[in-house]
Each structure stands twice: as C-alpha cells, then as structure tokens.
Amino acid sequence: MMMREMPMRQGFDNDKYIELQAAHIRERIAQFGGKLYLEFGGKLFDDYHASRVLPGFQPDTKFRMLKSLAEDVEIIIAINANDIEKNKERGDLGITYDEDVLRLADIYRTNGLAVAAVVLTQYAGQQAADVFRHRLQMLGIPCKLHYPIEGYPHDIDLIVSENGYGRNEYVETTRPLVVVTAPGPGSGKLATCLSQVYHEHERGIAVGYAKFETFPVWNLPLKHPVNIAYEAATVDLDDSNIIDPFHLEAYGKTTVNYNRDVEAFPVVKALMEKILGTSPYQSPTDMGVNMVGFAITDDKACAEAARMEIVRRYFTAAVQVRRTGTGQEYVDKLELIMKKAGVSKDYSPARSAALLKEEATGTPAGAMILPDNSVVTGKTSDRLGAASSLLMNALKQVTGVDMELEVISNEAIEPISRLKTQQLGSHNPRLHPDETLIALSITSATSEVAARVLAGLPKLRGCDAFFSVIISASDEALLKRLGINVCCEPKFERSTYYHK
Structure with missing residues (x-):
C-alpha cells in the first residue's frame, strides 16, 4: 500500500x-x-x-x-x-x-x-x-x-x-x-x-x-484517483x-x-x-x-490529493459507525475503494505520528502535516485539549516561534477555565480550539509574539490533521472552518455509553 x-x-x-x-x-x-x-x-x-x-x-x-x-x-x-x-x-x-x-x-x-x-x-x-x-x-x-x-x-x-x-x-x-x-x-x-x-x-x-x-x-x-475519490464521496448512493x-x-x-x-x-x-x-x-x-x-496542470499532485481524500472518507465513515452504530456497509465499500486506489489507512503520516504521540504520553494526541511537509504533534495537557494543543503547535511552527514558548498568558486562559467549570457546569477546564483562539486573540493585544502566531492561521488552510481519538463535533467544526482537513481514529477517549 x-x-x-x-x-x-x-x-x-x-x-x-x-x-x-x-x-x-x-x-x-x-x-x-x-x-x-x-x-x-x-x-x-x-x-x-x-x-x-x-x-x-x-x-x-x-x-x-x-x-x-x-x-x-x-x-x-x-x-x-x-x-x-x-x-x-x-x-x-x-x-x-x-x-x-x-x-x-x-x-x-x-x-x-x-x-x-x-x-x-x-x-x-x-x-x-x-x-x-x-x-x-x-x-x-x-x-x-x-x-x-x-x-x-x-x-x-x-x-x-x-x-x-x-x-x-x-x-x-x-x-x-x-x-x-x-x-x-x-x-x-x-x-x-x-x-x-x-x-x-x-x-x-x-x-x-x-x-x-x-x-x-x-x-x-476510469481508475484515476480523482475519479475513484468521487466514488468514495458518493459511497452512500451505491x-x-x-x-x-x-x-x-x-x-x-x-x-x-x-x-x-x-x-x-x-x-x-x-x-x-x-x-x-x-x-x-x-x-x-x-x-x-x-x-x-x-x-489540470499537475496530474501527480491531483492524484496524490485524491488518494488522501479517499482515506479521509474512510475515516469519516468509520467514525460515523462508532458514533451511531450505523453505516458499516459504507466502511466496507470504502475499504474496497482504498484498495482500488492503492492506499491504506496509513497513507497519511499524520496518523502514525498521532498514534505514537498518544502511546508516548498516555493521553489523546493529534498530528498535522504542514505546508512544508513537516509533521507537528500536540498532546492533551492540563490547560489545552489535544485539538487546541495541536493547533497552537502548528501555528508556532509555521510562524517560526519557539515550540517551548508559552504564547498565551495565564491571565487569558484562567478566566475562561473558571467560567467553564464554575459557571457553565463543565467538568473539563481545558480549552477547546475556539476558546484557545479567543485567549490567543486577547493575548495578542499586548504580545507581538501572540499577534504573530495568530496571523499564521491562513497558512494552515488545506493542511491535514489526524487525532488518536474522536474529537468533539464542535472542535472538528472549528478546525474545518479554518480550512484544516480532519480525520480521527474511530475510538472514543473514554469508555462510556454517552459521548457529547
């Protein structure tokens, strides 16, 4: 493959x-x-x-x-x-x-x-x-x-x-x-x-x-990856x-x-x-x-992009099955389509990077392929969830900011965490990507580094991210609004019946 x-x-x-x-x-x-x-x-x-x-x-x-x-x-x-x-x-x-x-x-x-x-x-x-x-x-x-x-x-x-x-x-x-x-x-x-x-x-x-x-x-x-990708996109129409x-x-x-x-x-x-x-x-x-x-000016570029899309469609369908218990027939068809296109679940290097990061840290993790083809990872921390951590690390990387530098001030994060846990009834103090961007925006008013990192958002458009667990629908929606393509391993972070 x-x-x-x-x-x-x-x-x-x-x-x-x-x-x-x-x-x-x-x-x-x-x-x-x-x-x-x-x-x-x-x-x-x-x-x-x-x-x-x-x-x-x-x-x-x-x-x-x-x-x-x-x-x-x-x-x-x-x-x-x-x-x-x-x-x-x-x-x-x-x-x-x-x-x-x-x-x-x-x-x-x-x-x-x-x-x-x-x-x-x-x-x-x-x-x-x-x-x-x-x-x-x-x-x-x-x-x-x-x-x-x-x-x-x-x-x-x-x-x-x-x-x-x-x-x-x-x-x-x-x-x-x-x-x-x-x-x-x-x-x-x-x-x-x-x-x-x-x-x-x-x-x-x-x-x-x-x-x-x-x-x-x-x-x-007929078997060009661009055309095969269309079959993957319409797999529900049989x-x-x-x-x-x-x-x-x-x-x-x-x-x-x-x-x-x-x-x-x-x-x-x-x-x-x-x-x-x-x-x-x-x-x-x-x-x-x-x-x-x-x-089409570069057939190889389009073929590669189409293969990546086929794999995305597979993970989207697999996550849907995990979330709803329905649609296994689509996953089965997409596995056949992947074989037709000559790709596997490991086609994206972001997947292996995310799974290795999770194995090393023991917490949910994510990875993203950046425009220069480098792969950056992010892990769950006390302050940020995996999606937020990955987003911040990717922004640091594309803007040339030291990965170890704390860009967002505690003064911006802590009030949001307190509001979530003390007033809004959340048990999770970690910031989601939308909350992280708000905190980054607040910090950018007094920090040139934060402003520089925030300005890097357009550079992530078209990048591929992979997470070791199913992230929340709101996190996925925010990343997609930023133009980031999202895939998740079809498993939940917690072994519970109900997942919000």
Whole structure:
C-alpha cells in the first residue's frame, strides 16, 4: 500500500478552468439557437471536495464562473415537495431543504444572479409544501408547481403531452442561460429542465438542454484517483463510475461517466427526440459541459490529493459507525475503494505520528502535516485539549516561534477555565480550539509574539490533521472552518455509553 511522501502542491489552474468552462457554455447556448437549460449537478459553491482533490480549485470557482455570465443567466431552484413534507435536511448545513432554498436565493440575488422562480416538483397537495409556497409568495418569489406523472420516466407518449409536462406550470424566462439547481439530490432538476424545454418548444422557442457536472472527470481514466475519490464521496448512493458505452459506440472513444447517468440516458434521449424531433446527443458524455480535465496542470499532485481524500472518507465513515452504530456497509465499500486506489489507512503520516504521540504520553494526541511537509504533534495537557494543543503547535511552527514558548498568558486562559467549570457546569477546564483562539486573540493585544502566531492561521488552510481519538463535533467544526482537513481514529477517549 502507498504512503504519502510528497508535499501537496498546486495541480489545477483555476483561472483557465473558469475561462474554458464559460466559453464552452456559450458554445452550447449557440448550438441550440440562443437558449439553454443547464442542469447544475453538485454544489454550485462551497465545493470543498473539488478543492481537496484538485489543489488549486477554489471552493467558489463554479460560482465565479457563473458570475462571469451573470447578465445572461437566470436561475430556477427545484425542490421536491415530498422533501419539504419530510423536513429533509442538508447534512452538511443542518438546515431543511426549504430553508436552504431561501439561503440559495439570497446568495444568488446578492451576487447579481436573477432567480426566475422556485419549482415545487412532485407536488400532490402536500400540506407543508403549500405552507412553503405561501411563504415564497409572501416574499415575492415566483413559485411554480410540477406534478407527478404516472409511468414516469418510461411512458414517453404520456410524459411529452398535455397531460404530462403540459400540466406543469411554465416558468417564464428571458435570458439565454437558465441554470436549474437544487438544495440536494432527488429534487427533480432533470425533469424541471425537460418540462421547460417542452413548454418552450410548444411556444416556438429554440432551446436546448445540457448538464453541468464536475465529477467524474470524463477525460481522465476510469481508475484515476480523482475519479475513484468521487466514488468514495458518493459511497452512500451505491453508485459507481463506468465507461460510457454509448460514447464508445458512437465515436470509438473511451470516456468516463456515472452509472446512473448512463442508465438514464436512453430515456433522456427518447424524451428529447419526442420533444425536439431529434436528439442532439449520442451519449451522456455528450450532454455534459465539463472542462475540469483540461485545467489540470499537475496530474501527480491531483492524484496524490485524491488518494488522501479517499482515506479521509474512510475515516469519516468509520467514525460515523462508532458514533451511531450505523453505516458499516459504507466502511466496507470504502475499504474496497482504498484498495482500488492503492492506499491504506496509513497513507497519511499524520496518523502514525498521532498514534505514537498518544502511546508516548498516555493521553489523546493529534498530528498535522504542514505546508512544508513537516509533521507537528500536540498532546492533551492540563490547560489545552489535544485539538487546541495541536493547533497552537502548528501555528508556532509555521510562524517560526519557539515550540517551548508559552504564547498565551495565564491571565487569558484562567478566566475562561473558571467560567467553564464554575459557571457553565463543565467538568473539563481545558480549552477547546475556539476558546484557545479567543485567549490567543486577547493575548495578542499586548504580545507581538501572540499577534504573530495568530496571523499564521491562513497558512494552515488545506493542511491535514489526524487525532488518536474522536474529537468533539464542535472542535472538528472549528478546525474545518479554518480550512484544516480532519480525520480521527474511530475510538472514543473514554469508555462510556454517552459521548457529547
């Protein structure tokens, strides 16, 4: 099994990608006579998976690309009425899908992107959907209803008729590019796009459909670590990357696509033939507008970053099993994915460093790989927990401060510890990372060294940390906000039934 040896380096040209992607979308708009419905798969912004496996890709890159087309863009947000009824939540944000629709609408609007409407898909009189629809109306956001279609997606004649797509409420749009996005999977983006294409065609408007996906990267090999990392990221969907057989048959070229898109393509093609008279696409790869592969500048750097991401996904799943008792099947799949990528649990040198530190000190410990590829460790002490200790040691290292120097004054730490134990009912006087940063900030007002250490925080963005035990959710969240990638050994510090 491979172990990581090289420091992370840039492997992706962000500006080139934005330029290529925007140009490709404009070409696709022109292909259809001046108007395109673009189904936007994945995250439009905050795409941290892409930034981790393609070092140099910024989390807001796709959003920046779309903003470069802002004058030509309108956005439709699709949400499944059943998801509203079930109060379905985004796991990464902890908010319901309907709340996320409002969050998305605010972000689009404040960034100069017009929101044409919200579409409630699969609407069948759900009470919660009606409440949300009324809320949208009160906010002045247009809301349209799309209904379930019996026999969908195989009864083509019914779907492409007045009793199928024809029943759906039409969203009036005026700009060349209509982006259809959603708070999560299963929201009905594809059906929304095709329904709109049907209505536009009925009105004599020349229009087309395409799909924006980042992964898998169609022009990278099937077993390239970047594509394997996407399988790791979507392991809960029970899907996989495969060779696109339609593209191979039509053009004699090998490309990579997702099995769900390949399986759905015959139906999508038949629907487009029924609506437009002929399908402009011979394969699911044809439908995509994805220029990511052309902006990779260092394949080895991206491959290494992707292998690290696969291992992260494994530990995330293993910790989830330890916390909840569910999801062992995902851990098993990720073990197979790691074997496919040629990596093991020991791929990151931070793991062995953290476990050795714990063994030497007898207390929970952590380790971090710094930008120069050095590894720094931190242990639990009387004043700081393992996460706080590691954070401080990493900051000292990247700012050139003596590791033995006490940077935070006792005058800053002790009041926080007393507040926790005497007023807030905590049995643990040690500072968490957020409390440590507050103490460091207070000290920096009178200490040039503390100010220097505090200024080193941006240098930790993108670094990998590993802990010998499962750290608290709040500690993990704080480190992630700092841009630090976090993994934990799937074990708790204490042998108790309840872990907060």
